[in-house]
Amino acid sequence: MRENLAERNTLSGRVRAAANAFGLPRLIIAGFLLLMFIVAPFVGNDFWTQISNVINRFSWNAILVLAMVPMIHSGCGLNFGLPLGIISGLLGATLSIECGFTGTLSFFAAILIATPISVVLGAGYGWLLNKIKGGEMMIATYVGFSSVSFMCMMWLLLPYHSPTMVWGFAGKGLRTTISLEGFYDKALAGFWQIKIGTLEIPTGTLLFFALMAFLMWAFLHTKTGTAMTAVGSNPTFAKAAGVNVDRMRLLSVILSTWLGALGILVYEQGFGFIQLYNAPFYMALPAVSAILIGGASVNKASIANVLIGTFLFQGMVTMTPTVMNSVIHMDMSEVIRVVVSQGMILYALTRKTEGGGR
Amino acid sequence: MEEKKSFGAAALEFASNNIVPILFVVICAVCIPLSGFSVSYLLNEIVTRMGRNIFLILCLLIPIMAGMGLNFAMTLGAMAGEIALIFVADWQIWGIPGVVLAMILQIPFSILLGLLCGSILNRAKGREMITSYIISFFLNGLYQLVVLFMMGPIIPIKHFSIKLPRGYGIRNTVSLLNMRQCLDNVFAVTIGGVKIPVLTFLIIAVLCLFIVWFRKTKLGQDMRAVGQDMEVARDAGIHVERTRLISIVISTVMAGFGMIIYLQNMGNIATYSSHSQIGMFCIAALLVGGASVDRASIGNVFLGVILFHTMFIVAPRAGAAITGDSMIGEYFRVFCSYGVITIALVMYETKKRRNKSKTAQELARAAAEETAKEAAK
Numbered sequence: 001m002r003e004n005l006a007e008r009n010t011l012s013g014r015v016r017a018a019a020n021a022f023g024l025p026r027l028i029i030a031g032f033l034l035l036m037f038i039v040a041p042f043v044g045n046d047f048w049t050q051i052s053n054v055i056n057r058f059s060w061n062a063i064l065v066l067a068m069v070p071m072i073h074s075g076c077g078l079n080f081g082l083p084l085g086i087i088s089g090l091l092g093a094t095l096s097i098e099c100g101f102t103g104t105l106s107f108f109a110a111i112l113i114a115t116p117i118s119v120v121l122g123a124g125y126g127w128l129l130n131k132i133k134g135g136e137m138m139i140a141t142y143v144g145f146s147s148v149s150f151m152c153m154m155w156l157l158l159p160y161h162s163p164t165m166v167w168g169f170a171g172k173g174l175r176t177t178i179s180l181e182g183f184y185d186k187a188l189a190g191f192w193q194i195k196i197g198t199l200e201i202p203t204g205t206l207l208f209f210a211l212m213a214f215l216m217w218a219f220l221h222t223k224t225g226t227a228m229t230a231v232g233s234n235p236t237f238a239k240a241a242g243v244n245v246d247r248m249r250l251l252s253v254i255l256s257t258w259l260g261a262l263g264i265l266v267y268e269q270g271f272g273f274i275q276l277y278n279a280p281f282y283m284a285l286p287a288v289s290a291i292l293i294g295g296a297s298v299n300k301a302s303i304a305n306v307l308i309g310t311f312l313f314q315g316m317v318t319m320t321p322t323v324m325n326s327v328i329h330m331d332m333s334e335v336i337r338v339v340v341s342q343g344m345i346l347y348a349l350t351r352k353t354e355g356g357g358r
Numbered sequence: 359m360e361e362k363k364s365f366g367a368a369a370l371e372f373a374s375n376n377i378v379p380i381l382f383v384v385i386c387a388v389c390i391p392l393s394g395f396s397v398s399y400l401l402n403e404i405v406t407r408m409g410r411n412i413f414l415i416l417c418l419l420i421p422i423m424a425g426m427g428l429n430f431a432m433t434l435g436a437m438a439g440e441i442a443l444i445f446v447a448d449w450q451i452w453g454i455p456g457v458v459l460a461m462i463l464q465i466p467f468s469i470l471l472g473l474l475c476g477s478i479l480n481r482a483k484g485r486e487m488i489t490s491y492i493i494s495f496f497l498n499g500l501y502q503l504v505v506l507f508m509m510g511p512i513i514p515i516k517h518f519s520i521k522l523p524r525g526y527g528i529r530n531t532v533s534l535l536n537m538r539q540c541l542d543n544v545f546a547v548t549i550g551g552v553k554i555p556v557l558t559f560l561i562i563a564v565l566c567l568f569i570v571w572f573r574k575t576k577l578g579q580d581m582r583a584v585g586q587d588m589e590v591a592r593d594a595g596i597h598v599e600r601t602r603l604i605s606i607v608i609s610t611v612m613a614g615f616g617m618i619i620y621l622q623n624m625g626n627i628a629t630y631s632s633h634s635q636i637g638m639f640c641i642a643a644l645l646v647g648g649a650s651v652d653r654a655s656i657g658n659v660f661l662g663v664i665l666f667h668t669m670f671i672v673a674p675r676a677g678a679a680i681t682g683d684s685m686i687g688e689y690f691r692v693f694c695s696y697g698v699i700t701i702a703l704v705m706y707e708t709k710k711r712r713n714k715s716k717t718a719q720e721l722a723r724a725a726a727e728e729t730a731k732e733a734a735k
Contacts, residue, residue: 131704131707135706138488139700139707145696149689149697153690156683285495339500339503343496345492349488
């Protein structure tokens with residue numbers, strides 16, 4: 001700690017601190033994205049289509065990224081266990097269809113059904129994470145993986161009957177992808193949708209995200225929210241101040257899991273399909289790297305980080321394939337996506353955390 | 359200290375310490391009769407898989423010794439091995455010379471990757487495992503960049519059977535038919551229908567001896583000291599960062615050798631997926647053998663391979679027999695691999711916390727006694 005102070009007092013230390021705060025990787029990615037936007041029209045891609053694509057992708061993914069915030073705030077680290085929340089969302093989605101809900105109603109029914117499931121799963125997950133403080137991220141990853149592979153068996157075994165969801169000839173076992181047509185396909189995106197030429201803006205989804213982001217912001221400024229942040233930044237101090245550390249962490253994990261469930265439902269309504277079985281396996285990684293690109297660190301995150309990060313990450317993911325293909329006729333986008341997103345996570349993990357970390 | 363424990367308590371302690379292997383013995387005991395495989399078929403499969411996998415799993419031991427946990431980045435070595443094999447296949451050098459050349463060729467690649475990985479891990483002390491896990495993904499991206507785009511235009515690849523028809527990049531599978539099992543077939547002995555790849559086992563035995571010997575060297579002792587407590591080791595004059603770096607480099611190079619042994623047994627390279635699963639299966643097998651994040655022995659490796667792969671062979675058939683759907687068994691064995699790693703990680707972390715609080719309590723008690731003594735004076 002004393003070393004840190006000394007470092008801050010020298011000029012070079014201050015410059016370095018400023019550069020760290022600004023975030024070089026974020027700058028590079030923002031520059032890259034800007035370049036993509038500039039190049040796109042010249043290589044024959046319609047500018048407004050590109051913009052709508054980016055905004056659409058942003059609206060699908062933003063809540064999944066928002067789900068990272070509570071756990072980072074309470075000091076549980078990056079939520080690599082997001083698949084657990086996603087699974088509660090998928091259960092909500094499939095049960096809502098199974099119960100016979102249709103149209104926009106099925107979306108809200110799915111949220112209603114997913115909520116208790118995600119609270120129960122999140123409570124169990126949070127209880128586990130309280131037992132193993134310090135090793136959260138690795139165990140979160142494997143809790144996610146085990147639950148996804150467990151549900152792979154369950155999707156086959158659970159007694160679903162709705163003909164839109166099960167395999168046609170066997171009459172049982174859910175399909176790998178289920179179309180949402182007639183259910184909640186574009187349930188939010190279609191609401192007040194703006195169409196000007198080739199520009200399409202899913203107003204409903206954006207508003208829904210804005211509402212959630214506002215609620216999260218408001219929550220973080222309540223007494224409970226402040227206590228949660230205190231637990232994350234200094235658990236010993238928080239404990240001395242009379243905050244129940246374990247309860248705060250549990251609450252944050254439940255919140256994260258619930259937002260994960262909500263996030264996947266919003267994703268599905270934009271995408272138009274429910275993806276089961278192996279699909280949720282690696283869904284945590286894009287969300288994690290998005291919030292990190294937005295400037296969050298392992299123990300600090302804000303709503304602004306979510307906004308910037310999701311926009312930059314999704315912008316990169318959407319723009320690179322089309323632009324790259326037009327420029328050099330080589331689809332290197334997958335490689336770029338992997339290198340940038342994993343590189344971002346690595347960068348965050350290797351930075352020293354404030355307060356000494358572990 | 360030397361209190362005699364009752365038999366029941368001792369058995370309970372043994373069970374709680376070895377819950378994962380016991381669980382797997384039970385799973386195997388249930389699944390083997392259900393699968394309906396013959397004994398000789400099972401034995402044959404297990405021996406083959408032992409020859410194929412043990413070398414790869416052994417490479418995990420050294421980072422564990424250095425206190426760096428399970429090295430998820432062993433896939434880096436696997437990638438180095440694959441790249442070397444691709445070159446050798448392109449040059450059409452087959453058989454034993456091909457394998458040996460690939461083994462030599464992979465050494466510089468894996469040393470380079472190991473150095474990279476080790477220096478990143480040195481910057482992420484205390485969360486080595488998650489970092490090494492992400493490194494494996496990150497390097498997978500770079501591997502794709504090299505193999506899919508740079509091989510052809512930048513790195514010369516001549517042979518049409520390896521190159522994609524578009525002129526650059528490597529095909530999804532590279533056939534190693536001409537070196538298939540060439541190591542395994544040397545001195546192979548067949549006993550009662552079970553083929554034993556003697557040379558592969560000899561190589562594994564040499565590696566085991568190396569590990570046993572290595573533990574006793576100065577470097578090995580240093581690693582164990584670093585694994586016990588980094589600060590104490592540093593005070594004792596051990597160069598902590600360097601020691602940790604070396605442990606990762608050794609592990610990566612060994613993983614490269616292991617991958618070549620693995621692939622010559624399989625007979626083809628799935629260019630873009632062979633390495634990605636390797637890390638998880640090796641780690642799961644090691645943990646099934648009763649290893650934990652901070653303690654693993656050669657015995658754990660052997661037991662783990664036998665139990666894990668028995669489960670792997672019988673689960674699909676047993677699953678089909680129970681539920682009438684073969685996919686259930688496939689998913690079940692994946693679930694088992696992940697579940698085992700989860701349980702082992704949770705057990706390790708809870709134990710670590712318990713020990714920590716125990717030490718804290720002892721320290722507090724000692725301090726209290728000190729103050730009491732001071733007061734008495």
